[in-house]
Amino acid sequence: MKRAGSIANNWASSDALKHALAQRGGRRAALEDAIRSAIRSNRLRPSDPLPSSRALARELALARGTVAEAYAQLTAEGYLTARPGGTTRVAAGGATADATGTTVATAAARLPFTLEVGVPDVSAFPRAAWSTAMRRALRTAPSPRLALGDPRGAGELRDALAGHLRRTRGVVVDAGQVVITCGFSHGLAILCRTLRGSGLDCLAMEDPCLDSHRTIATGAGLRVVPLEVDEQGATAEPPPGTRALLLTPAHQFPLGMTLAPGRRTALIGWANAHDGLIVEDDYDGEYRYDHQPVGALQGLAPDRVIYAGTVSKTLAPALRLGWLVVPPRLLEPTVATKGLLGAEPSAIEQLTMAELLQSGAYDRHVRRTRLRYRHRRDRLLELLSEHAPELTPRGIAAGLHVLLDLPSGVSEDGLVDGAAAAGLALNALGPFWHDSAGRPGGLTIGYAAAPDHAYEQSLAVLAEVLRPTTVRFRRCARPT
Amino acid sequence: MKRAGSIANNWASSDALKHALAQRGGRRAALEDAIRSAIRSNRLRPSDPLPSSRALARELALARGTVAEAYAQLTAEGYLTARPGGTTRVAAGGATADATGTTVATAAARLPFTLEVGVPDVSAFPRAAWSTAMRRALRTAPSPRLALGDPRGAGELRDALAGHLRRTRGVVVDAGQVVITCGFSHGLAILCRTLRGSGLDCLAMEDPCLDSHRTIATGAGLRVVPLEVDEQGATAEPPPGTRALLLTPAHQFPLGMTLAPGRRTALIGWANAHDGLIVEDDYDGEYRYDHQPVGALQGLAPDRVIYAGTVSKTLAPALRLGWLVVPPRLLEPTVATKGLLGAEPSAIEQLTMAELLQSGAYDRHVRRTRLRYRHRRDRLLELLSEHAPELTPRGIAAGLHVLLDLPSGVSEDGLVDGAAAAGLALNALGPFWHDSAGRPGGLTIGYAAAPDHAYEQSLAVLAEVLRPTTVRFRRCARPT
Numbered sequence: 001m002k003r004a005g006s007i008a009n010n011w012a013s014s015d016a017l018k019h020a021l022a023q024r025g026g027r028r029a030a031l032e033d034a035i036r037s038a039i040r041s042n043r044l045r046p047s048d049p050l051p052s053s054r055a056l057a058r059e060l061a062l063a064r065g066t067v068a069e070a071y072a073q074l075t076a077e078g079y080l081t082a083r084p085g086g087t088t089r090v091a092a093g094g095a096t097a098d099a100t101g102t103t104v105a106t107a108a109a110r111l112p113f114t115l116e117v118g119v120p121d122v123s124a125f126p127r128a129a130w131s132t133a134m135r136r137a138l139r140t141a142p143s144p145r146l147a148l149g150d151p152r153g154a155g156e157l158r159d160a161l162a163g164h165l166r167r168t169r170g171v172v173v174d175a176g177q178v179v180i181t182c183g184f185s186h187g188l189a190i191l192c193r194t195l196r197g198s199g200l201d202c203l204a205m206e207d208p209c210l211d212s213h214r215t216i217a218t219g220a221g222l223r224v225v226p227l228e229v230d231e232q233g234a235t236a237e238p239p240p241g242t243r244a245l246l247l248t249p250a251h252q253f254p255l256g257m258t259l260a261p262g263r264r265t266a267l268i269g270w271a272n273a274h275d276g277l278i279v280e281d282d283y284d285g286e287y288r289y290d291h292q293p294v295g296a297l298q299g300l301a302p303d304r305v306i307y308a309g310t311v312s313k314t315l316a317p318a319l320r321l322g323w324l325v326v327p328p329r330l331l332e333p334t335v336a337t338k339g340l341l342g343a344e345p346s347a348i349e350q351l352t353m354a355e356l357l358q359s360g361a362y363d364r365h366v367r368r369t370r371l372r373y374r375h376r377r378d379r380l381l382e383l384l385s386e387h388a389p390e391l392t393p394r395g396i397a398a399g400l401h402v403l404l405d406l407p408s409g410v411s412e413d414g415l416v417d418g419a420a421a422a423g424l425a426l427n428a429l430g431p432f433w434h435d436s437a438g439r440p441g442g443l444t445i446g447y448a449a450a451p452d453h454a455y456e457q458s459l460a461v462l463a464e465v466l467r468p469t470t471v472r473f474r475r476c477a478r479p480t
Numbered sequence: 481m482k483r484a485g486s487i488a489n490n491w492a493s494s495d496a497l498k499h500a501l502a503q504r505g506g507r508r509a510a511l512e513d514a515i516r517s518a519i520r521s522n523r524l525r526p527s528d529p530l531p532s533s534r535a536l537a538r539e540l541a542l543a544r545g546t547v548a549e550a551y552a553q554l555t556a557e558g559y560l561t562a563r564p565g566g567t568t569r570v571a572a573g574g575a576t577a578d579a580t581g582t583t584v585a586t587a588a589a590r591l592p593f594t595l596e597v598g599v600p601d602v603s604a605f606p607r608a609a610w611s612t613a614m615r616r617a618l619r620t621a622p623s624p625r626l627a628l629g630d631p632r633g634a635g636e637l638r639d640a641l642a643g644h645l646r647r648t649r650g651v652v653v654d655a656g657q658v659v660i661t662c663g664f665s666h667g668l669a670i671l672c673r674t675l676r677g678s679g680l681d682c683l684a685m686e687d688p689c690l691d692s693h694r695t696i697a698t699g700a701g702l703r704v705v706p707l708e709v710d711e712q713g714a715t716a717e718p719p720p721g722t723r724a725l726l727l728t729p730a731h732q733f734p735l736g737m738t739l740a741p742g743r744r745t746a747l748i749g750w751a752n753a754h755d756g757l758i759v760e761d762d763y764d765g766e767y768r769y770d771h772q773p774v775g776a777l778q779g780l781a782p783d784r785v786i787y788a789g790t791v792s793k794t795l796a797p798a799l800r801l802g803w804l805v806v807p808p809r810l811l812e813p814t815v816a817t818k819g820l821l822g823a824e825p826s827a828i829e830q831l832t833m834a835e836l837l838q839s840g841a842y843d844r845h846v847r848r849t850r851l852r853y854r855h856r857r858d859r860l861l862e863l864l865s866e867h868a869p870e871l872t873p874r875g876i877a878a879g880l881h882v883l884l885d886l887p888s889g890v891s892e893d894g895l896v897d898g899a900a901a902a903g904l905a906l907n908a909l910g911p912f913w914h915d916s917a918g919r920p921g922g923l924t925i926g927y928a929a930a931p932d933h934a935y936e937q938s939l940a941v942l943a944e945v946l947r948p949t950t951v952r953f954r955r956c957a958r959p960t
Contacts, residue, residue: 053809065783065808069656072811076630082812122626127618130828134614138607143931146602146796150556176549182662185822219820316626318827328545329533331552332562340699342665343823347798348610451623 027062031070039079039090046413048090050080113458114425117254117401117446118210118317124369124452125316129361130352137351145347151335153180153323154350160357161323165309168363169285170295172302173325179334180350182320182343184281184310185216188246191279191306192220194330194337195244200277204238204245208432208439210253213246213281226434233259236266244277249297250285254432254444256395256403258294267297271304277330278305284313286366288398289374303327311353313400313448314366321345321353373400376447376455387463393445400448403429405440410469412441424461425449507542511550519559519570526893528570530560593938594905597734597881597926598690598797604849604932605796609841610832617831625827631815633660633803634830640837641803645789648843649765650775652782653805659814660830662800662823664761664790665696668726671759671786672700674810674817675724680757684718684725688912688919690733693726693761706914713739716746724757729777730765734912734924736875736883738774747777751784757810758785764793766846768878769854783807791833793880793928794846801825801833853880856927856935867943873925880928883909885920890949892921904941905929 038044050056053071057064071088074080082088145154152158158178165171181187192203203217207226217224227245228235234247247267249259259267271278280297288294298307302325310322326334338344356362377396384393384404393402406412412428419426429442450458518524531539533547540547551568554560562568625634632638638658645651661667672683683697687706697704707725708715714727727747729739739747751758760777768774778787782805790802806814818824836842857876864873864884873882886892892908899906909922930938 053812068808068811069654072632072808072815073656075812075815076632082816086816088812119627123623125623125626131615131618135611138611143603143605146605146798147599148797152552152556174549176553182823182825187822189820189822216820216822316827317628318626320824320826328548328552331548332533332555332568335552335555336562339665340669340696341821341823342667342669342696343662343821344800345662346800346826346829347796349826349829 028066028070028073031060031062031067032073035070035074036077036079044090046090049087050089052087111420111425112423113454113461114449115445115447115458115462116425116449117427117444119446119449120313120316120369120400121372121448121451122316122318124372126361126365129356129365130315133355133359133361134348134352137355138348141347141351145351149347151339151344152176152178152331153344154347154354156354157350157357158323160354161309164357164362165296165307165325168293169282169307169309170299171307171325172299173307177326177328177331179324179326179331179338180345181322181324181338182345183312183317183322184283184308185212186320186341186343187308187310187322187324188213188216188279188281189220190334190338190341191308191324192217192222193340194334195277196221197333197337198330200244202242202244204242205434206234206247206252207434208254208429209246209248209434211431214434217246224434229255229257231257232263233257234263234267236263236270238270238276242276243274244279245271246279246281247297248281248283250282250288250294251395251397251399253281253283253399254401254403254427254429254442256399256401258398259297264297264300268301268304271301276304280305280307282307282309284399285309286314287370287373287400289370289377290397294398298325303329306330314362314369319345319349321349373448377402379455380445380447380459383459383463384466388466388469391466391469401444401446404443404445404466406442406469408440410441412443415443415465415469419461419465422461422465424458424465426462426465508546508550508553511540511542511547512553515550515554516557516559524570526570529567530569533568591900591905592903593934593941594929595925595927595938595942596905596929597907597924599926599929600793600796600849600880601852601928601931602796602798604852606841606845609836609845610795613835613839613841614828614832617835618828621827621831625831629827631819631824632656632658632811633824634827634834636834637830637837638803640834641789644837644842645776645787645805648773649762649787649789650779651787651805652779653787657806657808657811659804659806659811659818660825661802661804661818662825663792663797663802664763664788665692666800666821666823667788667790667802667804668693668696668759668761669700670814670818670821671788671804672697672702673820674814675757676701677813677817678810680724682722682724684722685914686714686727686732687914688734688909689726689728689914691911694914697726704914709735709737711737712743713737714743714747716743716750718750718756722756723754724759725751726759726761727777728761728763730762730768730774731875731877731879733761733763733879734875734881734883734907734909734922736879736881738878739777744777744780748781748784751781756784760785760787762787762789764879765789766794767850767853767880769850769857770877774878778805783809786810794842794849799825799829801829853928857882859935860925860927860939863939863943864946868946868949871946871949881924881926884923884925884946886922886949888920890921892923895923895945895949899941899945902941902945904938904945906942906945 053064053067057067071080075082078091080088081091157180158175161178162173162175165173202223202225204225204227205214206229214224225239225242227238229252233252238245251258270276282296296307298305307325311319381393381396384391391404393404396402412430416426416428427444429444430436433439533544533551537544537547551560555562558571560568561571637660638655641658642653642655645653682703682705684705684707685694686709694704705719705722707718709732713732718725731738750756762776776787778785787805791799861873864871871884873884876882892910896906896908907924909924910916913919
């Protein structure tokens, strides 16, 4: 907690809030507006705890349900975050990710310009190809495919994926090992519980990594420990006692390096020596621009690595479709755990995706978007070299974002706030550290999120936002 | 465990098995065939534990992975069941449900005739209407709908459902309280963890109830206690200390009665007196034939009842689409728990369903299938009164199945096996009891599962199967 809860309590009992409520029509809408406004104006700041709905209801003489609904609405909008049984807090500044690992519609996301990370250009979603594939799947699927089938997922999709992953990512896989999920977060929720069930109590996660993944692992009852990342990627020295790692080998999230060959060997060596398991989050492995594609880590040790992929970056996050490739000895418990969580993507969607893979439409779409994102990356690098030549972007060879280290003394939150004020959604590096205290500041620049028509303007705003930083940079020492 | 594990061990070390393996091509395929054949021929019987994959691999000089993959394949086919970290066993006879609460493709499901419960006629799925709605949704959805949005689910669908549920089921609901799920099992997995998070450790479930729901609750860390059911439905006396119940008020599963008005009042009274919560599983509430629809229990106490619905019976189970209506005070923790499990249906599917509701196509489909299932029920009752007049079917006023009590001394497993031998998939009542010891036997007859062309023949096989029972019945006392 960055500041005392009393600030939020002071806000709750302020005359301004009561005045706002008295002025407006619907009390719930008025309360929502008042909270939004307090957050936008920084009277409530990121991580500030809000009073319990019961306490605030008493304070404001509202029904508790009214307050709870307002909190839920604002949580849905990304202004607030809630944990089961825990305190409701103001969400991290800028865009925020909810516990699903899914960026929710946030205050920032409604800004006109965006360079957020973790989101592809959904305006490029191949609607016509998807619609054609869906109609074909629906026309040809025998009726029993609409009843429940194989708990691993539709055989057609598992077959098509196995071929695709062998061909494009060097994954060593038989269709029998593929387990279809509702996206990576769901796969991680399944795996964490499977690990727990097999007696593991701890998961090492790269530091930094996606914060919502830490939340999911903790929510599954695992202790999360940091795994250091250097310029070669994750180090091969997990804390003693650790037997499971979550890695992003293709393009470290969010720092952007590719896991070095020597590190790959060392990490597999660690796994073999410690009866360890590595979960490979191949979230944007399809996008590599400068070299030959780097194969999946799984190909080096199919018995030690669980490979996880998703269409969230290649097609659209809202499809909620992903897959795990599971070593045979873990297949039964993984499928059983999936059953206990009760979720699976629609068979129609699974068959549609199988059709998209089989027809070649998926490959064509990935190639098309790869070219497009490469152009965007080149434009971004051009702009940075022109307007912020002192800031060297990292992680440019692959993926959908780059990282900018910030000079010491430059506040990443200040830049994110400044960008938001200028209408641009940006992500700071801070929330991705396990503990950001003492860590250098940075900005992650996602060049995929904006639709085409807004990309150039998003870059122009970024140049504006970075201008004082680079001026300052010229006066400062470069951070080590 | 019904019989000693040594039987499976004897089977594992039998010459017959080794002979089968030596004869065949692929060793994994051969092992699968040998296990299937042992189950079909009753050498391995329901609930028999199998040797661990390690032990069987040693016994047969196979790679452990080969055995694990064979077990996974047979689990997927429904021959075997596996629990995380537990023993692999032969699945219950006839159809079996996996831990998702979802009937998997089973040995029985591949029989030519079926009167299984829990499955609608998927050949009646409105493919054309779904395809039209999907294309419209895909044509009209703004791109940001393909990025992640409200963690409760798509607003369009929550709005459409709120109206639909108010109108057709008397649910007291605002769209803000609707949480979209990947079907009832997913909703139950979310709710059980939400209850745990709020300090509850126990869930009372009707006795009998769907066995896979017990598995999901136990898997979420709840203790499951039985709630007695009499001819008026669930009793209003949960064991002391219980504060949460799972009920099927519209059509008790599997016994079939509608929860009596007095019982509804008494259960709400219990909830108010004990700060209790009731989860209302309205799994087939759309199907009522003889009276005015009975409204949802939730309408009597919207603050005490969490309403749960699904398209699994009205459209198709493989859509994996359901919804919860959550009291406002539970909304935040429920949404947060949903986030921790990481799953949600595809936005395209959610928007398609919204379109189907808004266009009236869903209502038309439900009316059409209601008429059709009513005709099927009438045919079933006709046949029973002709061929098994001593067996009074229960639960005929609603839903998609009836229950036949069996005379004492008649083995339900024997009938299910006999039916399977004649090509008919049937479900015994036994697995639905928390503990079937001392409980009367019964058969559940699902009249929705078969496609139209196979329904009459399924009934004809049923008449054959029941013939010796009714002869025997004439010699026996009726069970009390």
